[in-house]
Amino acid sequence: MDLAKAFTYITEDERWVNKLLIALIVMFFSFLFIPIFFLIGYSVAITRNVKDGVEKPLPEWDDWGKLFMDGLYIFLAQLVYTLPFWLLVCIAGAVTIAAGGAPTDAQDFAAAAMGTTWLIVSCLGFLLLVALFFISPAIIVQYVLTDNFGACFRFGEVFGIARQSIGDILMVFLATFGAGLAVSIVTGVLSIIPCLGWILSFVIGLVVGPYLTAVTGHLYGQIAAKFTGKSAKFAA
Numbered sequence: 141m142d143l144a145k146a147f148t149y150i151t152e153d154e155r156w157v158n159k160l161l162i163a164l165i166v167m168f169f170s171f172l173f174i175p176i177f178f179l180i181g182y183s184v185a186i187t188r189n190v191k192d193g194v195e196k197p198l199p200e201w202d203d204w205g206k207l208f209m210d211g212l213y214i215f216l217a218q219l220v221y222t223l224p225f226w227l228l229v230c231i232a233g234a235v236t237i238a239a240g241g242a243p244t245d246a247q248d249f250a251a252a253a254m255g256t257t258w259l260i261v262s263c264l265g266f267l268l269l270v271a272l273f274f275i276s277p278a279i280i281v282q283y284v285l286t287d288n289f290g291a292c293f294r295f296g297e298v299f300g301i302a303r304q305s306i307g308d309i310l311m312v313f314l315a316t317f318g319a320g321l322a323v324s325i326v327t328g329v330l331s332i333i334p335c336l337g338w339i340l341s342f343v344i345g346l347v348v349g350p351y352l353t354a355v356t357g358h359l360y361g362q363i364a365a366k367f368t369g370k371s372a373k374f375a376a
Contacts, residue, residue, distance in 0.1 A: 141308055143315050146358040150351065153198045162201045163350035177211030183357040184210040188284040190361020191368060197361065198354060210283075217279050217292035218272075225268045232261040277309050278302035281364045305363050312359045316352050323348045 150156050163182060169175045182199065185207060189197035201207070235257040278301040279292050292298065302309070323344060330341040 141311055141359060141362050143311070143359075146315070146355045146362070147319070149196075149358060150198055150354050153196045155200075156198060159198050159201065160347065160350045160354070163353065164346060167349050177215060178204065178207045179211065179353060180214050181207030181209070181211030183353050183360075184214060184280060184284060186354060186357030187280060187361040187364060190358050191284050191364035193365070197358065213289045213292070214280055214283060217283070217289070218276050220293070221272060221275055221279065222268075225265055225272070228261045228265050228268070232258050273313075274302040274306060274309050275299070277312065277360055277363065278305065280360055281305070281367065284361070284364050285367055301363075301367065305366075308359075308363050308366075312356060312363075315359065316356055319352060319355070320348065 150160070153159065163179065166175045166178050166182075170179065182201070185199040186197055189199060236254055275298060278298050281301050282294070282298050283289070283292055285291075327341040327344050330337040330344070
């Protein structure tokens, strides 16, 4: 994967400031929940452009309907894949409620059953979360490869993408986590400096979200490109 390209391609677009500014505004209103779909959709659009080899893959904010639907589809698909986790939580909750209503002479058994259930659920839940860590990017890759919401539920294909991309997905996580950590250190140092440092720290803190979203979209696009035989385009 070309990590350097993912972090530098943004400024190669002459309209990158305007595009990230719009992303920042949308992110600012994400507490309303609906804007989250536009942000997800924008990241998907970047992934699709990189997969297709578009020279300047940072897309315009000119097709809000497409961005919304792409984001909604990815959100729903990833939600479906989390259902086993929520099922485990419901089972553990039901056991807890049942244990709370157990007769006095059965409290010890109920407590043991509840503890055992939560232990099993915690272990299985952790394994599911680890699996979802790799499956979530694979869902996005599958979607941009097919442009078909239903294809997100071809579980064999999605799991196959996740299995073949384990190293790349880990690299994406380490790259973005490292960048986020570096930004946190920088903003922490700047926040010590009165006035100018505070302003710079605030500005950097605002921009880092849209920026890392764009970086992640590009890296996912590189993964998708490998499944179309175009990965060599990003090796230079």
